[in-house]
Amino acid sequence: MVPRIAVVEDEEALSVLLRYNLEAEGFDVDTIASGDEAEIRLRERVPDLLILDWMLPGVSGIELCRRLRQKPETERLPIIMLTARGEESERVRGLSTGADDYVVKPFSTPELVARVRAMLRRARPEVVSTVLRCGDIELDRETHRVHRKSREVRLGPTEFRLLEFLMAAPGRVFSRAQLLDGVWGHDIYVDERTVDVHVGRLRKALNFSGTQDVIRTVRGAGYSLES
Numbered sequence: 001m002v003p004r005i006a007v008v009e010d011e012e013a014l015s016v017l018l019r020y021n022l023e024a025e026g027f028d029v030d031t032i033a034s035g036d037e038a039e040i041r042l043r044e045r046v047p048d049l050l051i052l053d054w055m056l057p058g059v060s061g062i063e064l065c066r067r068l069r070q071k072p073e074t075e076r077l078p079i080i081m082l083t084a085r086g087e088e089s090e091r092v093r094g095l096s097t098g099a100d101d102y103v104v105k106p107f108s109t110p111e112l113v114a115r116v117r118a119m120l121r122r123a124r125p126e127v128v129s130t131v132l133r134c135g136d137i138e139l140d141r142e143t144h145r146v147h148r149k150s151r152e153v154r155l156g157p158t159e160f161r162l163l164e165f166l167m168a169a170p171g172r173v174f175s176r177a178q179l180l181d182g183v184w185g186h187d188i189y190v191d192e193r194t195v196d197v198h199v200g201r202l203r204k205a206l207n208f209s210g211t212q213d214v215i216r217t218v219r220g221a222g223y224s225l226e227s
Contacts (some may be wrong), residue, residue: 002026002027002028002029002069002137003026003027003028003094003120003124003222004027004029004030004045004047004049005022005029005030005043005047005048005049005050005051005116006031006032006038006041006047006050006051007022007029007030007051007084008028008032008033008034008038008050008051008053008061008203009021009031009032009033009051009053009056009057009065010033010034010053010055010056010057010194011053011117012033012207015031015033015049015211016031018051018109018112018164018202019084019104019107020143021032021110021113022113022116025105025113025117026212027078028152030047032057032160032227033057034056034057034059035056035058035059035060035061035063035064036057036058036107037041037058037168038052038056038059038064039059039064039067042068042074046073046074046077047077048078048120048124049078049080049081049119049120049123049124050068050077050078050079050080050100051082051112051116052064052065052079052081053081053082053083053085054081054082054084055083055084056059056209057076058204059072060079061081062081062097065079065081065097065098066098068098068225069097069098070157072085072159076123078100078102078119078120078123078124079098079099079100080099080100080101080102080112080115080116080119080164081103082103082105083102083103083104083105083109083178084104084105085150086166087196088122096099097135100119100123101115101119103115104140108140113175121215129141130142132164133167134165134167134170134214134227135170135214136148136149136211136226137153137163137167137206139160139163139164139212144160146160147167148206148208148211149211151208153206153208154205154210155202155205156201158184159198159201159205161183162183162198162199162202163206163225165179165182165183165204166215166223166224166225167225170224170226170227171224171226171227172227173216173218173221173222173223173224174222174223174224175221175222176192176195176222176223177212179195180192180195181195183198195223198227199215199217199223202215203215207215214226214227
């Protein structure tokens, strides 16, 4: 699963620059231009990390950060605050509101990318780790190989992405809509029944003789990977 970064920045040139550099590092980047829009988009999809500008049209970055920390689904979301305010009192205010890190403009883009990676390693190690393990299943993101009980499991590209997505959060139940968004992407239209087809193929590949079915179907809710 490619780590998802949401960048909330109303300065278009900076937003484009951040998107270009983060995508070059292999991240999936979503850019948002206002606090109001960000609040709506973050309700629809929570990223792995948020880069948030302090001064935004509509809801300010500092207010949005405060609101996010009050919601269970985003209370642990890693947040890096961007601001032109370099005074110590302002940095303290930003961190006290709930930001995890604070970067003053102008800043070094390579340094910001390094901070993003360091924060993801601490907060969401499963999204940056090369090898994922869940029970007796091992998935290598670099070689695109999957093993179960030391036996190689051959998967198509979609089934590999589906397994990778499920392994990043074992035990969590994902709806078909969430799986479509996470595996196929929110810009591609695919019928929800397609999820069932690929889950069936993944289940068949993983569940060879002598193994238990690790994919749990939750009626009316979706699917989860059990460890």
